[in-house]
Amino acid sequence: MALSGSETPAFDSENLRELKQKVVDGCHILDREGITDGFGHVSIRVPGTEAFITIASVSPGCATLKRLVMLDLNGQYLGGQNTPPYEWPIHACIFKARPDVMSVCHTHSRWSSLFSVLRGGLPPIHMYAKFLPPKGPPIYPAAGLIGTVERGEALARTLQDSAAVLLRAHGDAVIGASLEQAILRTLQLAFLGELAHMAVAHGEPLYLSQEELGTFAADRSFPARPWEYYLSRIRERHSA
Amino acid sequence: MSHQGVVMTGNRKDVPKIDSSELKELTEKLITACHILDHEGVTDGYGHISVRVPCADAFVTIANVSPGCVTRDRLIMQDLDGNYLDGAKTPPNEWPIHSCILKARPEIVSVAHTHSKWSTIFSVLPIKLKPMHHYGKFLSADGPPVYQGVGLVRTVERGTELAAALGKAPAVLMRAHGDAVVGESVEQVIERTTRLAMLGEWNHLALLHGEPKYLSAEELKVYNEDQRFPMRGWEYYVSRLGERQ
Numbered sequence: 186m187a188l189s190g191s192e193t194p195a196f197d198s199e200n201l202r203e204l205k206q207k208v209v210d211g212c213h214i215l216d217r218e219g220i221t222d223g224f225g226h227v228s229i230r231v232p233g234t235e236a237f238i239t240i241a242s243v244s245p246g247c248a249t250l251k252r253l254v255m256l257d258l259n260g261q262y263l264g265g266q267n268t269p270p271y272e273w274p275i276h277a278c279i280f281k282a283r284p285d286v287m288s289v290c291h292t293h294s295r296w297s298s299l300f301s302v303l304r305g306g307l308p309p310i311h312m313y314a315k316f317l318p319p320k321g322p323p324i325y326p327a328a329g330l331i332g333t334v335e336r337g338e339a340l341a342r343t344l345q346d347s348a349a350v351l352l353r354a355h356g357d358a359v360i361g362a363s364l365e366q367a368i369l370r371t372l373q374l375a376f377l378g379e380l381a382h383m384a385v386a387h388g389e390p391l392y393l394s395q396e397e398l399g400t401f402a403a404d405r406s407f408p409a410r411p412w413e414y415y416l417s418r419i420r421e422r423h424s425a
Numbered sequence: 426m427s428h429q430g431v432v433m434t435g436n437r438k439d440v441p442k443i444d445s446s447e448l449k450e451l452t453e454k455l456i457t458a459c460h461i462l463d464h465e466g467v468t469d470g471y472g473h474i475s476v477r478v479p480c481a482d483a484f485v486t487i488a489n490v491s492p493g494c495v496t497r498d499r500l501i502m503q504d505l506d507g508n509y510l511d512g513a514k515t516p517p518n519e520w521p522i523h524s525c526i527l528k529a530r531p532e533i534v535s536v537a538h539t540h541s542k543w544s545t546i547f548s549v550l551p552i553k554l555k556p557m558h559h560y561g562k563f564l565s566a567d568g569p570p571v572y573q574g575v576g577l578v579r580t581v582e583r584g585t586e587l588a589a590a591l592g593k594a595p596a597v598l599m600r601a602h603g604d605a606v607v608g609e610s611v612e613q614v615i616e617r618t619t620r621l622a623m624l625g626e627w628n629h630l631a632l633l634h635g636e637p638k639y640l641s642a643e644e645l646k647v648y649n650e651d652q653r654f655p656m657r658g659w660e661y662y663v664s665r666l667g668e669r670q
Contacts, residue, residue: 223658
């Protein structure tokens with residue numbers, strides 16, 4: 186939870202190290218799993234403060250501990266490499282509107298991009314859709330990168346209390362109560378998009394009803410298993 | 426370094442040699458660009474990229490070799506009439522793609538020609554490849570023009586027709602053949618070529634579901650007013666080449 190007035194630790198302080206490593210790992214996972222390209226970002230809220238850490242204008246695949254930036258929720262620079270991402274308001278405005286959110290991912294995922302311009306939405310086709318609203322994620326319709334607070338606030342309003350929002354002709358923003366959860370949901374959203382796309386080739390699929398979705402376990406628990414798995418896949422790459 | 430906005434033609438007499446220190450950065454970038462298109466799955470045994478020699482009526486391209494296999498000693502320099510100037514003595518069959526476009530478009534620094542599957546498929550479909558993502562903001566709302574001519578672009582006549590079909594656009598699809606993409610820097614051509622392929626793929630995916638909500642000319646304008654990041658994707662694609670080696 187964000188507690189205004191709390192003192193934000195210095196960017197280089199030891200107690201931010203774990204958070205920073207998590208951001209870098211999360212970025213590398215999204216890249217390794219084919220979600221991001223040159224663009225996209227992952228952020229994490231510094232617990233108990235009005236600050237967050239994200240990547241400093243670099244591809245998620247190229248993120249390092251040195252290429253991170255810390256900003257407050259008004260976009261003021263607090264430390265790190267002083268090249269904030271152009272779309273920092275995605276993160277700042279969602280963190281401001283949603284005190285429950287600890288992490289935000291923004292990607293140009295092909296599957297989110299695809300369903301952002303289709304007319305049928307992305308209804309639940311698999312139990313992974315448990316974290317989404319019953320009719321699928323809302324779609325932010327406006328053109329333009331989220332480079333202003335005005336656009337960031339409009340995006341946060343479209344997101345409302347959902348766990349993900351599609352950005353029309355652009356991609357997605359996915360939130361989590363932890364960074365691990367935001368990453369996992371981003372991957373699951375892509376999986377759902379791909380499945381829905383393939384299924385439609387065969388005719389109208391049997392989507393899950395809200396009641397049916399309710400019978401599956403929630404995704405609220407700490408997603409330690411897939412996180413360990415995806416970490417193992419980036420470690421493979423880095424040790425290869 | 427990009428040369429955006431600078432008119433690069435001229436009748437410079439002392440055209441530098443292909444292995445001169447002056448052209449080192451440019452030729453290395455050209456090789457990297459070829460390897461990127463190969464690594465990203467856009468090119469196969471064919472395709473080429475060219476770069477204009479600064480302030481000269483000359484260009485460097487790859488000497489009849491797959492972009493994936495190009496090395497420093499497999500580059501060639503030609504003038505805009507196709508005359509051999511330096512380097513390996515095996516010009517690509519379709520050198521007029523480069524010379525004719527570079528002649529017609531003095532602001533253009535680099536041209537890529539590929540047989541991208543996504544450009545090829547939309548070159549033969551009645552439906553157009555149109556911007557349905559802001560990655561297509563370099564295109565017009567109705568997408569790239571299509572060159573209808575048949576046959577490899579091995580003559581100046583065909584090259585001139587291709588340049589006419591391209592007009593002022595950033596890219597032209599070539600029917601049953603592929604595409605030609607232009608830019609004011611090598612990096613921009615790579616960004617546009619890879620994004621054209623992504624857009625083709627995404628248009629293909631979308632059309633299975635019915636007509637998508639394309640971006641309008643006005644919406645593209647909004648995106649074009651946002652800040653640009655010409656080097657971000659380039660750094661990323663270069664990093665992926667490192668993995669391969």
